[in-house]
Amino acid sequence: MALTIVLSCVAVLLGTSALAVAGARSSLTSFFVYGVALAAGACALGAAGAMLVIAPGSAQTAQLPIGLPWLGAHFRLDALAALFLVVINLGSFTSSLYGLGYGRHESSPGRVLPFFPAFLAGMNLVVLADDAFTFLLTWEFMSLTSWALVMAHHRERDNARAGYIYLIMASFGTLALLLTFGLLAGPNGGYAFDAIRATTPSAGLSAAVLTLALIGAGSKAGLVPLHVWLPLAHPAAPSHVSALMSGVMTKVAVYGFVRIVFDLLGPPQWWWGAVVLTLGGISAVLGVLYALMQHDLKRLLAYHTVENIGIIFIGLGLALAFRANDMRAAAALALTAALFHVFNHSVFKSLLFFGAGAVLGATGERDMEHLGGLIHRMPLTAIAFLAGSTAISALPPFNGFVSEWLTFQAILLSPQLPQWLLKFIVPAAGAMLALSAALAAGCFVKAFGATFLGRPRRSVAQNAQETDAWSLAAMFILVLLCLVAGILPGYFIDALAPVTQLLLDARLAPQAQLRWLTIVPIAASRSSYNGLLLFVLVAAAGWLGAYVIHRWASHALRRAAAWDCGFPDARPVTQYTAGSFAQPIRRVFGGFAFRAHEQVYIPPPGQIQPAQFHLSMRDLVWDVLYAPIEGVVNFAADRLNQVQSWTIRAYLTMVFGSVVLLLMVLAVWH
Amino acid sequence: MDRLALDVAHLFAGGLVLVSFMLLYQDRMFGLLNIFALHALVVSLSVAWQAHIQSAPHLYITAGIALVVKAIIIPVALRRIIVRLGIHRTIDTVGGIGQTMLAGIGLVALSIMVMLPITAEAGTLTREDLAFSLSVILLGLLMMISRRNAVSQIIGFMSIENGLILAATAAKGMPLVVEISVAFSIVIALIVIGIFLFRIRENFDTMDVHALERFRGGQP
Amino acid sequence: MNDLGPLLVNAILLVPICSAALLALFPDDRLTGQLNTLASLLTFLASISLFFFRPAVGSFLIVDDVNVVFIVLTTFVAFTTSVFSASYIAHELETGRLTPTYLRFYHAMYQTLMFAMNLALLANNMGLMWVAIELATLTTVLMVGLYRTPAAIEAAWKYFILGSVGIALALFGTLLVYLAARSVVGEGLDAMAWNVLVREAPRFDPHLLNLAFAFLLLGYGTKVGLVPLHAWLPDAHAEGPTPISAVLSGLLLNVALFAVLRFKMIMSANPGALAPGPLMVTLGLLSVLFAAFMLYRRHDIKRMFAYSSIEHMGIITFAFGMGGPLANFAGLLHMTYHSLTKSAIFFSVGHIAQIKGTQRMADIRGLTVSHPVLGWGLVLGVITIVGLPPTGIFMTEFLIITSTFARQPVLAVALGLGLLVALGALLLRLNGLAFGEPYGKDAPSHASFVPMFAHLGLVLAAGIFLPPALVAWFQHVASLLG
């Protein structure tokens, strides 16, 4: 039933994109497309959510006579798929709502409208696919449509380059997954997931599968060092698409990894966990450091996606390690943390991209160095963005904190792990997680402060206008979700239980009916958290304090020029910029991560030329990994290209040579 | 009788290989033409002999074509082209004649080696004959790539074709031989015409195409 | 009904040759285009009917499972190309690149080429097939040189010389196969008839077959354009009229490959013969990798897509070399998809080159802005040819790589990387061609988009749904290929 509904929603979406090709010009089309996408998203969301809540254990399958002729397209909706369907369709619902407003002032609707619904359909199908071919087909279809959306504003040079790199990396990832399934399916092509589940591959084989799956899914999720395309491509797209790509598509990649490694590939070995943990930790820290160095708002958010993907993979790695040692409860905790973070990140990352989109729409600027003071011009957007920033910085009482708290709890369980390597890696991963959380807070103080607080640095920021009602509605729905998931996490954790049940046949104890909705992952004596109580207490204390003071002490208020240690009020230029805000952290961390190098030139006294500050940074990952590949390809191309200008006699010589060679082979063959 | 027939066939085939070597050895243009005429003559003789022993009259046509076209018309045409286009009378080779000859011997050895495992019951055309024709073909290829000038390259190609005709006719009862040889003659004719049209003096590559416009009274 | 079969087969051959003669003599230049299209349409209809009644096997002509779909495909692409060529050639006439005389010549040659290719496909006699392929070569040589620019003539000449050498090698191979067959089947036509050969192949002398296959692979491989025998292909595509580039890539390469397949069947039917697989895999992989890197340094749009044809011929050869039901199936499917897609690409490229008045890619930019239909057509075509879903080529490449990886991981990885490198090059160029600020002339395009989108639509549809009948046919042929 639910499966049918979702599939029909997908069909509607595909039909819509076909229609959109026909009439891409009029603004009516925009309204129509986003309206339909909104409705479809809502339906699918309802269906999947209901499935997850009502009949979590069950699994529905369907088969269509398309795709591989003798195989057909298999679709399957189980708890895992349902969870990710919820994530996807929540994103598509809100971004369609946002698009209703944002899409109106789209410069080239003809390049967005046809692909937007197709992109949504693609993501839904990936999650539903139940055979290797359908999975890869929809997976690559998803990449292709998102590529088209990235190329929507193709006139900027950077976007074209971003799209190019994106499509190359996407195809690379697909190739890796192709090989993965080639291994899993075996020579006579048992591509159906059921057939793959039935067979348990050998140790070496499964190791190869894990590596390939990490490359394939990781390159789409943006795992370091496969992340290079992500901060280029995500910001290039229209903002509601950026929200989808960053908030949702990366989650589809996570789904792919979980499906392959936890479901299709037999029991794990302990070192898998070590590998995944390490990658996750590195991604978490590097991602946030990259983000700190950015002053392009949307690119900063994209880099934070890398960070959060790292956090999710830390959870997954822990789950693998525990599972390998058959510590099922601990594995369930780690997996729950990871999946919960999947949901949370999709929510607040979409929210933040919506906010960035609102700013972009109002000012036409993505560069924080040109913004500032927007909280006065766009108060509601500011509130929403602030909520999102708090959530992503893992600060209570918002949802980001809960999932990271669960991850910490899982890390604290790991001393029971027998393997020495894990004993060393896990605490290190914990430190990296803590570091990335703290840095993220700093990064979002920078982002929010430079964009919304202080004084406007350019006239565009001076006279920006508050964004439209549709966008605000979309944003505040997400704000609400962030808060609810933060203060009532018990319900969400229980909703995740069937997934862990499915993948590890273990689950956390039911949380929702505990006293005062406290969440207790393991034991009350060990650790517990109650977002609701904290929220109420803080609110009460704050309000009480304010009330008492205003009531019995003074409530008089006077506006005056800023004091600023008695300096006369200087121009907004004297404010701290995003770059100067990040400077201390750059000094501390940038040295090894980016080869950051600062040069300050202060003219000697008496001379009146301006002082100069130069900052040079290098992306080591690019230098070490990608530049060499580029070099090799170019070298080979140049060398081989000389063949093009040979003489006919030379070509004849090649023919003659191959004839003689072949004859020799034949002569020797006996 | 049959024994003798085969020996004569062998004689012709071996002779053809010999003439191919002479082609490789020759480095004067007109001498090359004469030797090629001889090459064609040998082929036509062997074809005629096959026609006789196989009592397959249609092969006489092939022999005739070989004789008329390749032993007479084409050498004459080429001679006139050489004169008309003022092509050098001496042929410059890639590497010396000596190496080329050595390579040629190597090729013959190779073709014999390749043919060895073939069981003799392949019919009246024994493996030797196959080996001969194969070596003629390879020698022709070798000539095409070891000569720097168009005429000798064509001659190389035509010697390849002679080798093929030899094999084809010697393969007893092979259908369509005539058609095939006709088709081949067309190709060769076209190549020769091409040489003439495109003023290809030294090499297949260096064609003086601007002359072409004049020749055709060309459009822009 | 039974007597209708031979009639239709003959129609497939007679219509082109007669219309060729007619077109050569036809006085009115303006109608030749339409006449050409009409003739191609008739041929196509005649070929469709082969699905329904199949004539008895003759000593010269045969219609069997192996060639029927290729005949239909060839005649179909020939028809669509003739539609495209009508509008294309009309434009050439306006710009004065062609004179009426050459126009007539062009159409006559077009039909002759169709005749030659249909003959090659229908022939039940390897000698006849050889003659047909040579005829096809000669006609295409003449058409490549049609513009008589220095470059065109050089290309034609290169093509001619290399093609003739290849043909010679192929003939020797054919001869050896005849010899191998003669000792079993006996003298005469039977020893050259496909149906007999395949049936009797197990008793042939394996060594002769090996030798024969070596020559056949290299000989016909030259026409397929396999590295290192490919040298003629890029220039021939780049310098000839675009319809001919479309036909070359879409059909002639297929026909040559078809010849190789016929012989491969004989090989794989003979237990003693060496497996042709390794040879074909080597050549195929070599072609893929070589072409992939060559793509990066191309400046001429048609030459680039010619190299992509080399790449795809490599993929197909690789697939057949790997063998097995999956790979063979994928290879056959890939042949079909490639000829459809590549000809579609050449259609759009032809119009683009006419509008922009150049084939230099540096001078063509932002097509999706200046000419949306053409531009998006090109985008769709390239996306299809590099094997991105949901088009059919993704399916075939999926099958080839996965089925190979389980058996020969290294080969599969090499092939996959080759495909990736090629994809990188093509997309890099596509970025410049289709996107960014438009540049160069933007004259409105009075082009016929129907053929292009018909082809792409077919490939797209096939990628999503294949009719079971077609699947059954492909699987049967795949099993024959061993």
Added chain:
Amino acid sequence: MALIHDALVQLAQLLLMLALAPLLTGYIRKVKAYLLRRQGPPLLQPYRDLLKLLRKEAVLADNASWVFRTAPYLIFATTLIAAALVPTFATGLLFSPAADLIAIVALLGTARFALALAGLDVGTSFGGIGASREMMIASLAEPAMLMIVFTLSLLAGSTQLSSVAVFVQGPTIGLRVSLAMALVALIMVAIAENSRIPVDNPATHLELTMIHEAMILEYSGRHLAVIEVAASLKLLLYFSLIACMFLPWGIASANGDLAAFAIGLVSYVTKLAMGGFLLAVFETATAKMRVFRVSDFLGAALMLGLLATLLLFVSQAA
């Protein structure tokens, strides 16, 4: 009944914290003054300052937004609640299930977040300096703190402060290297977090050296008062944290009688007195370090914490 009892204990602790916080600040100032052979302000001076500030009108910069006005109360509330969750004289608080140690650290993080934003709100250069340096320090202090938390919770098998306290009192603990490391690290973090010398100087207004003061430069009147209270609460919080985690002796259990509570209270106050004295001595003995040396200082803390955790991970074989 038990609920009411617990509620009373919880309330008592909260009020105690609130009442003691300014006193502790004043006490430390007094001791420092003595060490410098000065008379120093009276012990109750902080209360007077607060009352005075509370009665004054608040002056707001022209473009200060609601963030600037609400931040003080948010900071106050979060710090107060965090402090209320730290056992002072009795464990087993009513609300302790609401937040374990990690949550308390995060609550303080929320307060810092709000403070840094408030520093940026007016758009002056000094606010920026303060905020950015504060976040830099936090980016190292918070992980260090979490590492310390790890160490203790690995020992006690819990991140609940009460259980930790109980465990440390218990016999199984013994003397541990990692615990000592954690203590040192915690002290370093506490110094940094409360902007004491050598990291920052709470008394300075020398522009380029101030961190915490730079952020609150624009505050006045009641807002300033609330922030000051929050700051001293934070200091008290860290004191009682150290007290409860590393020397919890004398602390009463939740269901103890009044006598036990009295003992606990006395021991708590003595601990505070000792700690304050030591801090004062330390501060007078050391000089403030350059801002960019702070990273090394806290980096050392982080390394200590990580080392302690690793030691435990390795020593605790399952």
